[in-house]
Amino acid sequence: MAITIDEAVPGPATDDAPPARRRGGRGRMVVEVLLLTALAVAMLFPVLWMLETSIKENRDVYAVPAKFFGFDLTLDHYKDVFVARGGGRSDLSGSFLNSVVVAGASTVLATVLGVPAAWAYSRFTLKAKKDQLFFILSTRFMPPVVVVIPIFLMYRTLGLIDTKLGLVLIYAAFNVPFTIWMMKGFVDEVPAEYEDAAMLDGYTRLQAFWRVTLPLLVPGIAATAVFALIFSWNEFVFAVFLTSSQEVRTAPPAIAGLIGGTTVDWGLVAASAVVFAVPVLVFAYLVRKHLVAGVTLGAVRR
Amino acid sequence: MTTTTDHPVQEASAAPPPAPGRSPRLTDRRLALVFISPAMLLLLTMSVFPLLWALYLSFTDYSATRDAPADFVGLGNYTTILTSPEVWQRALTTLVYVTGAVALQTVLGFGIAYLISRRARGRGVLTTLFLVPMMLSPVVVGLFWKFMLDAQFGVINSMLGSLGLGQVEWLTRQRTALLSLIVVDTWQWTPFIMLIALAGLTAVPAYLYEAASIDRASEWFRFRHITLPLVWPLLLIAVMFRAIEAFRLFDLVYILTSGGPGVSTETLSFHVYKVAFLGFNTGLASAYGILMVLVVIVLAQIYLRYLNKLKEG
Numbered sequence: 001m002a003i004t005i006d007e008a009v010p011g012p013a014t015d016d017a018p019p020a021r022r023r024g025g026r027g028r029m030v031v032e033v034l035l036l037t038a039l040a041v042a043m044l045f046p047v048l049w050m051l052e053t054s055i056k057e058n059r060d061v062y063a064v065p066a067k068f069f070g071f072d073l074t075l076d077h078y079k080d081v082f083v084a085r086g087g088g089r090s091d092l093s094g095s096f097l098n099s100v101v102v103a104g105a106s107t108v109l110a111t112v113l114g115v116p117a118a119w120a121y122s123r124f125t126l127k128a129k130k131d132q133l134f135f136i137l138s139t140r141f142m143p144p145v146v147v148v149i150p151i152f153l154m155y156r157t158l159g160l161i162d163t164k165l166g167l168v169l170i171y172a173a174f175n176v177p178f179t180i181w182m183m184k185g186f187v188d189e190v191p192a193e194y195e196d197a198a199m200l201d202g203y204t205r206l207q208a209f210w211r212v213t214l215p216l217l218v219p220g221i222a223a224t225a226v227f228a229l230i231f232s233w234n235e236f237v238f239a240v241f242l243t244s245s246q247e248v249r250t251a252p253p254a255i256a257g258l259i260g261g262t263t264v265d266w267g268l269v270a271a272s273a274v275v276f277a278v279p280v281l282v283f284a285y286l287v288r289k290h291l292v293a294g295v296t297l298g299a300v301r302r
Numbered sequence: 303m304t305t306t307t308d309h310p311v312q313e314a315s316a317a318p319p320p321a322p323g324r325s326p327r328l329t330d331r332r333l334a335l336v337f338i339s340p341a342m343l344l345l346l347t348m349s350v351f352p353l354l355w356a357l358y359l360s361f362t363d364y365s366a367t368r369d370a371p372a373d374f375v376g377l378g379n380y381t382t383i384l385t386s387p388e389v390w391q392r393a394l395t396t397l398v399y400v401t402g403a404v405a406l407q408t409v410l411g412f413g414i415a416y417l418i419s420r421r422a423r424g425r426g427v428l429t430t431l432f433l434v435p436m437m438l439s440p441v442v443v444g445l446f447w448k449f450m451l452d453a454q455f456g457v458i459n460s461m462l463g464s465l466g467l468g469q470v471e472w473l474t475r476q477r478t479a480l481l482s483l484i485v486v487d488t489w490q491w492t493p494f495i496m497l498i499a500l501a502g503l504t505a506v507p508a509y510l511y512e513a514a515s516i517d518r519a520s521e522w523f524r525f526r527h528i529t530l531p532l533v534w535p536l537l538l539i540a541v542m543f544r545a546i547e548a549f550r551l552f553d554l555v556y557i558l559t560s561g562g563p564g565v566s567t568e569t570l571s572f573h574v575y576k577v578a579f580l581g582f583n584t585g586l587a588s589a590y591g592i593l594m595v596l597v598v599i600v601l602a603q604i605y606l607r608y609l610n611k612l613k614e615g
Contacts, residue, residue, distance in 0.1 A: 036414070116340075
């Protein structure tokens with residue numbers, strides 16, 4: 001299931017470990033640093049370019065050749081993201097609000113369902129436990145375009161098409177496997193002896209879980225929930241096929257919709273993309289310690 | 303999910319013979335059931351049931367826009383798909399895309415991780431910076447790049463122009479469109495491979511390198527015989543994970559090229575979408591879907607088996 005990387009390797013020891021650097025000589029180090037810088041620039045350039053576009057005057061946005069410096073600054077694009085042309089709230093800001101509601105609610109649901117299940121999988125001997133866990137993870141690998149066809153028909157029958165509830169349910173289902181795998185790792189780290197001791201003191205198993213283990217799991221739950229939040233926030237395929245009205249539409253399809261017309265207001269696209277991405281980056285920074293586990297759906301831990 | 307903490311628990315609860323009469327294991331089992339079944343129920347209704355429905359539809363000529371009841375056509379849809387040269391064309395496109403993107407990401411990601419792991423200072427900052435693309439939504443990434451690759455006022459062509467090179471119609475030419483898609487996917491997911499490779503690289507015990515340098519082993523020897531064997535298993539996990547994800551890819555194609563020009567960037571995922579939501583040939587699309595799911599299941603099984611072997615080994 002999961003691989004654990006031994007963290008016992010002392011940090012400082014690895015830091016001054018490679019004597020090769022000294023032996024390899026200065027030239028080589030310079031080359032390595034230059035290479036790393038070049039790669040970092042290549043990786044970050046698109047992000048910086050988008051930031052720059054979002055604060056450029058329109059005529060500079062479409063300037064040929066592109067203006068890297070010396071453009072006129074404006075915050076109009078950001079204003080357009082939130083305020084409609086004629087005053088009042090813009091459609092995009094409504095979509096952002098929908099995204100907050102849908103991502104938040106689905107994360108809560110996935111956490112409430114996933115955490116107890118993870119605890120049970122960690123603590124009890126169950127029939128075909130490994131198979132169950134693998135089954136759970138494999139549902140996460142289904143191609144969304146394929147799943148969306150029967151889900152679409154199912155929702156149409158149930159009247160869940162174009163409702164926030166429909167999106168919340170599918171996102172929760174999509175985050176539960178992740179929550180279980182990720183949380184099982186955290187539960188495994190809490191010694192079961194704590195619960196045994198509590199049970200000797202007269203607690204029931206349930207009370208031991210609730211009073212002893214759960215409080216210790218809070219940091220893990222927070223990290224897991226943040227990842228679930230990011231996944232739901234970024235999700236596009238289900239959002240675009242299962243919703244259509246302005247009242248329900250979340251931000252990803254709304255932003256993608258900005259490029260549908262004949263002329264594209266790239267300044268607005270850039271500004272809304274930045275507004276959309278900033279919360280994700282902030283949250284990702286908060287859970288940076290758990291990134292390896294988070295992005296592999298809890299399969300690889302360090 | 304470490305084995306080390308996993309086992310003592312079970313042994314501790316299994317070792318003493320259960321007290322006669324009031325067995326605590328029974329309540330434990332009930333508790334496990336209560337805790338697990340809601341999550342399982344959600345997965346069964348939202349993942350398994352839809353899949354079974356798709357399986358049923360794949361044997362019919364059902365169309366989501368027609369009111370007529372579905373007629374049973376047996377394996378008709380499957381034979382249509384498997385004998386259609388169009389589908390093989392899409393499969394080839396998908397294969398080129400998956401192989402190209404994953405190979406590039408692996409080489410670049412491992413390279414960056416290796417370079418970062420050799421730096422004594424600034425590792426944290428560097429890693430964080432490199433990880434930014436991965437956290438962004440494919441929608442945002444797709445739009446970023448669509449703008450940058452624009453033939454008229456895109457910054458890429460502008461830079462090529464100032465270098466004295468010709469303009470390239472990145473997303474609207476048969477040859478370059480798939481390449482652009484691979485480049486964008488590589489840009490977004492190289493950090494993923496980097497992150498996991500870095501986790502492996504920093505876990506290589508320093509004493510191995512010390513021993514090797516005492517033996518005056520060459521740099522290449524150390525890389526080949528110490529670094530690579532220790533990082534390889536983890537790297538393979540990352541590669542398999544990415545391959546599955548790339549195979550499922552839909553959003554980037556949808557935003558960047560919509561499968562065009564012609565069908566040059568139409569991956570299997572995108573083709574399923576066209577059949578299902580533009581052609582409304584639901585039965586046929588379901589059959590496509592089931593076949594894709596089979597491929598994913600096979601890939602995922604290999605992945606999970608390997609993960610399991612790695613954990614036990």
